[in-house]
Amino acid sequence: MRVLFYDTTLRDGTQGEGVYFSVQDKLRIVRKLDLLGIDYIEGGWPGANPKDWEFYQEAAKLRLNHAKLAAFGSTRRANHRPEDDKTLNDLLATKTPVVTIFGKSWDLHAQEVLRVSLAENLQIIEDSVRYLHSNQREVVYDAEHFFDGYKSNPDYALETLRAAIRGGASTVVLCDTNGGTMPLEVVEILKTVQTQVPVQLGVHFHNDSGTAVASSIMAVQTGAVHVQGTFNGYGERCGNANLSSIIPTLILKLGYDAGVKENLTQLTEVSRYISELANLHHDERQPYVGGSAFAHKAGTHVDAILKNPLSLEHIRSEQVGNKRRFLLSDQAGRSTILSKVREIVPNTKKDDPHVLALTNHLKQLENSGYQFEAADASFDLLIKKAFGLFEKAFTLEGFRLIVEKRGDQPVLAEATIKVGVGDEQEITAAEGDGPVNALDSAIRKALLRFYPEIADVGLVDYKVRVLDEDRGTASKVRVLIESSDGTNSWGTVGVSENIIEASWEALVDSIEYGILLKKAQRDNHSAKPKRSSNEN
Incomplete structure (x- = not known):
């Protein structure tokens, strides 16, 4: 009918x-x-x-x-x-x-x-x-x-x-x-x-x-x-x-x-x-079309899905244009980690010692307050570091933040930062509406000479979650940052008792991932065969 x-x-x-x-x-x-x-x-x-x-x-x-x-x-x-x-x-x-x-x-x-x-x-x-x-x-x-x-x-x-x-x-x-x-x-x-x-x-x-x-x-x-x-x-x-x-x-x-x-x-x-x-957050828990509709977190579930998707999915995600996701958490087992690792290091075996070490490291991080479900880029960097595939784009020599309030004027923040790229150093300063905004502006300004591609990368969302409210202002916080280059978006995470430190950690991951993403795009483009001049 x-x-x-x-x-x-x-x-x-x-x-x-x-x-x-x-x-x-x-x-x-x-x-x-x-x-x-x-x-x-x-x-x-x-x-x-x-x-x-x-x-x-x-x-x-x-x-x-x-x-x-x-x-x-x-x-x-x-x-x-x-x-x-x-x-x-x-x-x-x-x-x-x-x-x-x-x-x-x-x-x-x-x-x-x-x-x-x-x-x-x-x-x-x-x-x-x-x-x-x-x-x-x-x-x-x-x-x-x-x-x-x-x-x-x-x-x-x-x-x-x-x-x-x-x-x-x-x-x-x-x-x-x-x-x-x-x-x-x-x-x-x-x-x-x-x-x-x-x-x-x-x-x-x-x-x-x-x-x-x-x-x-x-x-x-x-x-x-x-x-x-x-x-x-x-x-x-x-x-x-x-x-x-x-x-x-x-x-x-x-x-x-x-x-x-x-x-x-x-x-x-x-x-x-x-x-x-509609300018509304998409409801990720909607059946069929939500991001969580085909998301799997428990290690046993992931293991079953990898063996036969019908074991835990009522339809194939691609039938409605969605995609399967494996969530990284302290409930994840090696099957979950392995599925993510293979996206970066194909043909990795389940008994690879790097996978076991990464699984244990993830559980320790999550016990400390990290959460990678919305921080896919931070986890990708963890994989690269675990397999010796990560090369830092820059090193922090130090930064200083000044937050000033004068009378009824808005709070003004200023960040001064010193970074190293290879054998060179760059010192710069920037103002912002708050300390994190100032720090974000300063680091991008310092790196622009070395990595002009980050001009396209910017923060689109910034979230702070207090993890242990009973400690008041001494509570540990988790900062989640979403970044975008206008085409791709990625999430990063930082955790600390100091909100500036947590923000810096998430910010560094965001920029590092953005630089790697742009490099991969350039390499992929240059690897494509060029048409000869006598081709029609």
């Missing part, structure tokens, strides 16, 4: 706390979702704000390969004729092939929110759908609060669906707007609705009970063919049903067909892309 996926990230998703997309962000996401194979993309509510008007004007210029663009709005107002209703006419003005409108399916909402009679509410629904349908639009009718309405007054809830169908709706969507309906309730209600509704059935779940994905999947298994949701589960309150989880479950686990099926390997990329444009 084929399932149609309806994405509402750009409308319902933006109602989530902290979620914001510009017009250009929305257009970029539409292109991504279209290439992925999403069937319907809801772009916003025209007339609700100037940004959504601008979006639909720009979106009309897009040439979509697969998806249909939908405009979203409500049924007409009471005492308004459809042809005079601003909301309905705004929807038509977008010229989208699909229009989605919501209406009241719960008698409580009709009487206490709209303040109309139950009969008048039915007329509002039918008139609104008929007007849009008569203007050659595919109409999707969202039955708002349907499940609560059905539990309150099942006969009336079903009548609201029939009103939409009489008006010409090609799809009626049962919405759990409050997110409180349990999956087995969904199944039982859907079974009844199917016997009463002759058109395509869809579902739309919110996640207030943490069951939106489960309810969506069970609804499809019961007969729904149209599934609404958002990427990464963005949405009001606790969010909407997460398409990042629903899509692969229906396709890979249950064998449903969909437009997304042939592009499923793009799923993780699209999910991360949307997180990036």
Whole structure:
């Protein structure tokens, strides 16, 4: 059976706390979702704000390969004729092939929110759908609060669906707007609705009970063919049903067909892309598309995975465009270490003494407060040092920090540093907003003459974690630094009772790794055969 996926990230998703997309962000996401194979993309509510008007004007210029663009709005107002209703006419003005409108399916909402009679509410629904349908639009009718309405007054809830169908709706969507309906309730209600509704059935779940994905999947298994949701589960309150989880479950686990099926390997990329444009940290614990979805920490797990991935992975990570990761921690055994070592020193044997020494060293470091799960670059340097493959790019002769506060002026920090590179030395100074910022600026300034490539390398994140709070200001701290050259990113770690010392340690690893990375890129580029001058 084929399932149609309806994405509402750009409308319902933006109602989530902290979620914001510009017009250009929305257009970029539409292109991504279209290439992925999403069937319907809801772009916003025209007339609700100037940004959504601008979006639909720009979106009309897009040439979509697969998806249909939908405009979203409500049924007409009471005492308004459809042809005079601003909301309905705004929807038509977008010229989208699909229009989605919501209406009241719960008698409580009709009487206490709209303040109309139950009969008048039915007329509002039918008139609104008929007007849009008569203007050659595919109409999707969202039955708002349907499940609560059905539990309150099942006969009336079903009548609201029939009103939409009489008006010409090609799809009626049962919405759990409050997110409180349990999956087995969904199944039982859907079974009844199917016997009463002759058109395509869809579902739309919110996640207030943490069951939106489960309810969506069970609804499809019961007969729904149209599934609404958002990427990464963005949405009001606790969010909407997460398409990042629903899509692969229906396709890979249950064998449903969909437009997304042939592009499923793009799923993780699209999910991360949307997180990036929303300016939100990607939820790494998401099923399928999170960084932790195929991450293994326990040594016994890693050993089993290396022997047969099916032993601890329910699907192959590459099926959804993700990748397997082995986490380095005090729970890691030699199998974990070996898998990381082989990325740098291929064909290393498990009984290699360097591997045993490195495993023991890792456990000691983690016992001291180091953590390498988010510090992959620091661990890569540890491997190189253990196997005698590391050559220091520079040596620290010394540094001095001055932190000054004058009256109401901001705190000013100044760092002076002396480094050695080969037989040469460099002394320089720099100011910063704080001591770590000043030190970072000074070391880069000192090394730029020797390693001009580090001009592209910069810090993008800096985190400090107090490890033993009971010691107060004498507590040991762990500093995690994330760096980037604009293309690649890497993490480094430092631990000390002195925050400057811990920061320096992470900072040195960051710069050392950046220099090695740039050198490897240059070597790889120069190793490529050059085309001769007589080649075409």
